[in-house]
Amino acid sequence: MALAFATAVSFKQVQPVSAPRANPRVVLTARRPQRTAAARRVTMTITSSAKLIDGKAIAETIRQELKAEVDELKAKHGGKTPGLAVVLVGERKDSQTYVRNKKKACEEVGIASFGTDLPETASEDEVLKVVAAYNADPAVHGILVQLPLPKHINEQKVLDAISIEKDVDGFHPLNIGALAMRGRDPLFVPCTPKGCLELLKRSGVQLAGKKAAVVGRSNIVGMPAALLLQREDATVTVIHSRTPDAQKICAEADIIIAACGRAEMVGGDWVKPGAAVIDVGINAVDDPSAKRGYRLVGDVDFAAASERASHITPVPGGVGPMTIAMLLRNCVDGATRTFAAQA
Ligand SMILES: Nc1nc2c(c(=O)[nH]1)N[C@@H](CN(C=O)c1ccc(C(=O)N[C@@H](CCC(=O)O)C(=O)O)cc1)CN2
Numbered sequence: 001m002a003l004a005f006a007t008a009v010s011f012k013q014v015q016p017v018s019a020p021r022a023n024p025r026v027v028l029t030a031r032r033p034q035r036t037a038a039a040r041r042v043t044m045t046i047t048s049s050a051k052l053i054d055g056k057a058i059a060e061t062i063r064q065e066l067k068a069e070v071d072e073l074k075a076k077h078g079g080k081t082p083g084l085a086v087v088l089v090g091e092r093k094d095s096q097t098y099v100r101n102k103k104k105a106c107e108e109v110g111i112a113s114f115g116t117d118l119p120e121t122a123s124e125d126e127v128l129k130v131v132a133a134y135n136a137d138p139a140v141h142g143i144l145v146q147l148p149l150p151k152h153i154n155e156q157k158v159l160d161a162i163s164i165e166k167d168v169d170g171f172h173p174l175n176i177g178a179l180a181m182r183g184r185d186p187l188f189v190p191c192t193p194k195g196c197l198e199l200l201k202r203s204g205v206q207l208a209g210k211k212a213a214v215v216g217r218s219n220i221v222g223m224p225a226a227l228l229l230q231r232e233d234a235t236v237t238v239i240h241s242r243t244p245d246a247q248k249i250c251a252e253a254d255i256i257i258a259a260c261g262r263a264e265m266v267g268g269d270w271v272k273p274g275a276a277v278i279d280v281g282i283n284a285v286d287d288p289s290a291k292r293g294y295r296l297v298g299d300v301d302f303a304a305a306s307e308r309a310s311h312i313t314p315v316p317g318g319v320g321p322m323t324i325a326m327l328l329r330n331c332v333d334g335a336t337r338t339f340a341a342q343a
Contacts, residue, residue, distance in 0.1 A: 006306040036272045050306040053203050053278075053313045057197070059321035061108050062198075066328050070110040082326075082335030083112040084142040084168065085134040089127055090120040095146045098324075102144070104123065105324050109230050111331055114140060124153045128161050135163040142168030142331035143336055144151060147220070163169065165338070168195075171219065187337075188330045193225035195322025196257055196278045197232070203277045205255065208233035213238045213253035215246070215299065216260040221280050225257045246270075258299040268304025276311040280319050 066104030071239075074081060084106050088099045099115070106113040116130045127145070134143045144168045149155050159171045167175055170188035178186035200207060212234040216222035226236045234255065239246045250256055250270040258266045259280035271277060281299030305314045313319055 002321075007231060032174050045082060049307040051203065051314045052278075052306075054313050055199060055313055055318040057076050057319045058199060058202055059195075059325035060321075062333045063105065063328065066332055067109040069332055073332070074110070074146075074234050074338065077339045078340055080109065080335075081110065081112045081139075082104060082332050083114060083137075083141075084331045085116070085137070085140045086116040087116050087127065087130055087134075087143070087145045087267055088120070089118045089122050089146070090150050092148075093302060095148075102324055105328055106331075109328055109332075111328060111335075112139065120155075122150075124157065126160050127153060131161045135161075135166065140166065141335035142166055142327075144327065145167050164188075168327055168334060170224070170330065172319075175220070179224060179231075180190060188334070189228065189326075189331065190220060190224045192221050192280060192323045193257075194318055194326040194328050194329075196280065197228050198280060198318065198326065199313060199322060200238065200255065200276060203276070205311055207255065210234050210254040211252060212236045212255040212257070213239055213250045215250065215256065215258045215266060215317040216280075218259065218261075221259040222257075225259065225280075227264040229255070229257070256300075256302035260299050262299060263297050264299065264301040266300040266305065268301055269309055272307045273308045273309070274310045277305050277309045277313070278319060279313050279315050282315060282320060 170190040175186040178184040262282035279298035279300040
């Protein structure tokens with residue numbers, strides 16, 4: 001239960017899913033103000049039963065699995081190597097970091113990486129030409145255009161131009177369309193929602209027959225996450241900015257995927273006791289005490305939600321690292337299909 005007032009510093013134990021249960025991680029929660037004399041007399045320790053889903057550790061395990069798979073693939077196909085091409089347009093620092101991390105991760109698992117960096121002023125035609133060249137390049141099995149693109153470029157037009165056989169982001173309308181259909185399988189599933197489902201499955205969370213709430217309906221996360229949960233036989237409600245009673249709907253869900261892009265919008269009282277909570281948000285909030293002057297928080301109030309959840313992802317170190325691990329997974333899957341067709 002969430003406590004209105006807790007005196008002194010409280011500790012809660014959050015057990016990492018990927019680490020032995022005997023060694024719980026102790027997390028120090030923030031000191032809350034004492035508002036009344038009565039509150040001061042109440043000394044309680046908040047003990048959480050939530051297991052921490054350690055996305056960083058799970059992503060690391062997946063990279064090791066992929067490295068072994070890539071080695072095997074190369075041995076089987078005469079040294080042929082999976083290849084990923086990443087297109088970056090503009091100078092956004094966060095995008096540059098993500099692209100750098102994607103190339104580093106490729107290197108770690110043995111995927112060849114290719115890249116084209118274009119200036120902020122690049123035209124839509126220039127970007128389309130780069131995509132066309134990678135579509136035609138047999139050494140490339142996956143193409144990713146880092147988003148967001150500068151405003152003058154039609155993002156959907158660029159994503160539509162990627163060959164569906166190389167669409168490792170899974171954003172092409174044909175891949176999304178197949179994801180939405182019963183009896184059809186997309187060639188690729190978008191990486192972040194795929195990572196959310198992988199975290200739930202690897203943490204032993206049951207999906208079939210459960211109620212799920214997805215907060216947010218973006219093309220990149222919310223919408224495909226809802227489709228994926230539905231494919232696993234969960235009953236899914238998508239909550240968006242015009243949804244009445246969002247909190248009530250969420251509080252009835254066994255699984256919550258929060259991807260609304262609003263810092264800590266999903267409060268503790270949005271979480272049904274025992275629910276699994278996956279937090280996709282990455283929001284920077286000012287924090288003069290932090291080295292960078294800010295800290296990252298998710299779309300979920302982690303401290304409050306972890307008092308009620310059965311499983312919860314942290315930010316950072318939850319879904320984020322899985323986005324890149326699933327990109328590598330998709331790239332290896334694409335290359336495997338191509339090599340098999342060529343054999
Ligand atoms: N073409 C695409 N563009 C974008 C995607 C995508 O999947 N495809 N997703 C995001 C950005 N993204 C990958 O591209 C990404 C975001 C965050 C992380 C991550 O590991 N985050 C860390 C925190 C990082 C920090 O300290 O700032 C974490 O959550 O632990 C990886 C990849 C938008 N664009």
